[in-house]
Amino acid sequence: MTFIPYAKQSIDSADIEAVTQVLQSDWLTQGPKVAEFEAALSEATGAPYVVVVSNGTAALHLACLAAGLKPSDIGVTSAIGFVASANAIRYAGATPCLADINPETGLMTLETLQRAATRPKVIIPVDLTGSVPDLPAIQKWATAVGATVIEDAAHALGATYQHEGCIYRAASCVHSDMAILSFHPAKQITTGEGGAICTRDAKLYECLLELRTHGITKNAAKLSTQEGWWHEQQALGFNYRLTDIQCALGLSQIRKLDRFVQRRREIAALYDRAFPHMRLRVPEGVKSAYHLYVIQVPRRRCVYEELAKNNIGTQVHYIPIYKQPDFARFNLGELPGAEKYYANCLSLPMFPAMTDLDTNRVIETLQSILRR
Ligand SMILES: Cc1ncc(COP(=O)(O)O)c(C=O)c1O
Structure with a gap:
């Protein structure tokens, strides 16, 4: 695989x-x-x-x-x-x-x-x-x-x-x-x-x-x-x-920007259909360029590790900046929207060269992890 x-x-x-x-x-x-x-x-x-x-x-x-x-x-x-x-x-x-941020978007x-x-x-x-x-x-x-x-x-x-x-x-x-x-x-x-x-x-x-x-x-x-x-x-x-x-x-x-963005949107549409209740909400009127595709997933750490075992890379975007040790001196506190978003966010694979086969493999693997 x-x-x-x-x-x-x-x-x-x-x-x-x-x-x-x-x-x-x-x-x-x-x-x-x-x-x-x-x-x-x-x-x-x-x-x-x-x-x-x-x-x-x-x-x-x-x-x-x-x-x-x-x-x-x-x-x-x-x-x-x-x-x-x-x-x-x-x-x-x-x-x-x-x-702070709106955790839905x-x-x-x-x-x-x-x-x-x-x-x-x-x-x-x-x-x-x-x-x-x-x-x-x-x-x-x-x-x-x-x-x-x-x-x-x-x-x-x-x-x-x-x-x-x-x-x-x-x-x-x-x-x-x-x-x-x-x-x-x-x-x-x-x-x-x-x-x-x-x-x-x-x-x-x-x-x-x-x-x-x-x-x-x-x-x-x-x-x-x-x-x-x-x-x-x-x-x-x-x-x-x-x-x-x-x-x-x-x-x-x-020269390939439109094609790249179009492909990202196609992959996002497949993910949207598979995970309608987990996706980030794109604000009304916005057409995202989908640099990332973030879902809000329960048991995030387990999902991250299980996907990795199945040769699927994911990442967390982002750890709230106030949690970075080098920012401690600014006493930035904790923000509720950022905390809520960070607790379950996970970025699924997203790049223009991804085929439908790749995308479906990510979807099916994640669905089977979530069913367990
Ligand atoms: C939101 C955001 N801003 C700024 C940067 C900085 O860009 P660069 O890595 O080109 O320095 C990045 C890089 O990943 C980013 O994701």
Whole structure:
């Protein structure tokens, strides 16, 4: 019986050819593929400006800095999410604060956000599993309290949501100031490691471009002298660049995005039919991109171990961030929605190369475990 992992990249000969071409070209990094990949991401998300960076965590870090997050500030993110969103707040020296989630959807709500903090400087809602929280409501409140919204769309490339009769894309930044993406191999498309920040704001874009490359600018309008070689470090930045090798892979992958997301939705539909009472609820109007497929399952530990014995990989997304020992110093307490969600959540295998045969094997094995 072959092993079915919970997630897996899909790499084909076109991807390999695209990477090989860059390896034979003059540019391994900072060449033409970077701007081409950024343009493709802009088209896929609808966000006019995109800055690709070395990973999704770097994207969160730069987005927090571009938002002006400082040590005296508070940043809020979801208690159920990857640690990177809370860590980015900490990288900026600010205090992390965690909003509870609705255990039925796994998502932060306006109400849980408002309970978490009254005057946050930055709000990072997480598009858990590829679903999307109520971004319009979050953005409206953020505007009222002067906060910047950074949508953590690492799971959600290809997802859409509705607001007042219109359809919007995740990471389009219509209801956020910035959005971040990750191209880790488990995500909708991969560059190995990789990430991006999307925005509609030209000033944030300029700032992000500089922060990605050491804080250095070559923009003539900003320079004190005009010699051809002259450039200036005007802020403390980083080397968070993505290589042309990775961008070529990303460009090849993004051509298959619709197909990948479509296949994820087909697998989700099979799981939905098999486990209608265990699935996470996708909010009305949202079309999830299904980075993950999470169920709420009784006897979770036993199910996890039994599935592993049957060569089926599953994972828990996520342990509430406040349970991580390194967050103990922030006294973040326990949150009831996150506790309820975490007690039984389990991510079933979900990746585009999964066949119906694989999916049915997962379904039948799990059903037989649950009958015992
Ligand atoms: C929700 C979420 N945000 C951010 C990240 C960070 O992305 P990366 O692994 O590319 O640094 C991840 C990665 O798994 C994630 O799942």
